[in-house]
Amino acid sequence: MTRLNPQTTPRHELRAEKARRNKEAALNAFIGKKAEIEGMLARLQGLSDDHFNAHPDEINWGHVGTLENYASLLKRITDSAFGEGEHAE
DSSP states (O other): OOOOOTTTSOHHHHHHHHHHHHHHHHHHHHHHHHHHHHHHHHHHHHHHHTGGGOOGGGOOHHHHHHHHHHHHHHHHHHHHHHTOGGGOO
16 A cells, blocks of 8 residues: 655645545454454353353352343343433434
């Protein structure tokens, strides 16, 4: 990638190039965060598929409290993502 020479390039071209690089950096950061979220979701799905590492004969109220906490945290995320709960307009 060649960089524009600020001495010989008109300002509007310099601004346009800076905006293009900024947009490209934002897209790359977005894709990275999306991949990070997808990884977390896959891990959570795997844990859920394994009943959160709890055996049915060993379930107690502590397990329920743990899941209640997980559900509360996930509700905050889904409310924010879908404009629900305290994020509703």
